[in-house]
Amino acid sequence: MKKTIFAILGCLLISFTASGWGREGHETVAKIAENNLKPSVKKKIEKYLGGKSIVYYAKWMDDYRHTPEYGFTTGWHVNYADADGNYVHDEKSGDAIYGLEQAIGNLENYKELSDSAVAVNIKYVIHLVGDMHCPAHVKYAVHDQKYKVRIGSETMPVHTAWDDGIIKATRYFSATEWAGELDRLDARTSRAIAEGSPRDWFRDCVGTCAVQFEITRPGEQVTQDDLNIAVPLIESQILKAGLRLAELLNGLF
Numbered sequence: 209m210k211k212t213i214f215a216i217l218g219c220l221l222i223s224f225t226a227s228g229w230g231r232e233g234h235e236t237v238a239k240i241a242e243n244n245l246k247p248s249v250k251k252k253i254e255k256y257l258g259g260k261s262i263v264y265y266a267k268w269m270d271d272y273r274h275t276p277e278y279g280f281t282t283g284w285h286v287n288y289a290d291a292d293g294n295y296v297h298d299e300k301s302g303d304a305i306y307g308l309e310q311a312i313g314n315l316e317n318y319k320e321l322s323d324s325a326v327a328v329n330i331k332y333v334i335h336l337v338g339d340m341h342c343p344a345h346v347k348y349a350v351h352d353q354k355y356k357v358r359i360g361s362e363t364m365p366v367h368t369a370w371d372d373g374i375i376k377a378t379r380y381f382s383a384t385e386w387a388g389e390l391d392r393l394d395a396r397t398s399r400a401i402a403e404g405s406p407r408d409w410f411r412d413c414v415g416t417c418a419v420q421f422e423i424t425r426p427g428e429q430v431t432q433d434d435l436n437i438a439v440p441l442i443e444s445q446i447l448k449a450g451l452r453l454a455e456l457l458n459g460l461f
């Protein structure tokens with residue numbers, strides 16, 4: 209009995225500490241992407257998703273990683289960098305770039321796949337582009353990322369703070385509203401952000417997200433001044449993820 213309870217607690221802990229952006233972040237990434245999809249691509253993708261949108265399935269991977277069928281994807285939600293900031297593939301559990309590159313490879317020949325295989329690979333792409341832009345999901349060789357911080361009166365793992373703790377403390381937009389507020393760059397700037405491959409995007413994330421260790425410090429309260437720096441970083445990461453996801457899907461379909 210005790211063992212079972214510990215096993216359940218262990219699973220809960222994993223789901224809280226490594227789920228990626230919470231619902232708000234993932235759905236906003238997908239909404240920005242949806243707003244930038246070519247109409248023909250949007251229509252094609254929604255046909256494979258049974259009439260649902262990419263926003264509807266933005267968090268699907270977090271909900272299904274706990275099922276026996278998709279347990280093998282549990283390690284896919286983060287990426288690891290070596291001391292020089294280069295991508296390091298986790299051969300044992302996989303990682304976001306590994307999952308993403310496989311899904312992209314599959315979707316490049318989507319006409320040869322079954323409809324259900326196309327659908328699941330779309331769900332991987334939607335989610336993993338989001339996850340890899342979450343500061344907590346950039347795993348640095350040179351930083352401890354297992355400490356706790358306080359936001360308001362709540363103590364939480366620093367990972368949770370960046371997944372959704374900071375968002376919940378500061379933002380009350382729906383995904384549609386938030387996407388509308390963030391996605392306001394001119395077309396040329398948006399296109400420049402969306403360029404490159406997932407490996408290029410990871411390099412960019414390693415650089416931009418390193419400031420997280422100055423914003424959320426071990427054992428410390430996250431102050432309003434910290435939040436004032438954290439929120440623009442989060443919003444910039446969400447916008448980049450959304451624009452890059454759109455570019456990727458527009459290229460695939």
Ligand SMILES: [Zn+2]
Pocket residue numbers: 226227228229269270285335339
């Ligand atoms: Zn995730």
